[in-house]
Amino acid sequence: MLSLLLSLRFGCTGCGDPIEATLQCESAADQDGGAAVKIACPGCRTRNQVIFTPDGTIHGVTRARTYERIPEMSLN
Numbered sequence: 001m002l003s004l005l006l007s008l009r010f011g012c013t014g015c016g017d018p019i020e021a022t023l024q025c026e027s028a029a030d031q032d033g034g035a036a037v038k039i040a041c042p043g044c045r046t047r048n049q050v051i052f053t054p055d056g057t058i059h060g061v062t063r064a065r066t067y068e069r070i071p072e073m074s075l076n
């Protein structure tokens, strides 16, 4: 199974600070339209939903809904 290490950089939707997150992305989990991951800002704790494709391109960042149950991502 292929495993990709992706480095995503985006601006926090809450405080605007740049966030860099490294993700381990397994190819089996990829979707044709891209994948989404939710990453909490280490500064303001806002949850950002990042839409990306496995080549590391970010297609959009939105504020994630807080009432969803979301597994926590660990930030490096």
Ligand SMILES: [Zn+2]
Pocket (backbone or CB within 6 Å): 012, 013, 014, 015, 016, 017, 041, 042, 043, 044, 045, 046
């Ligand atoms: Zn923030």
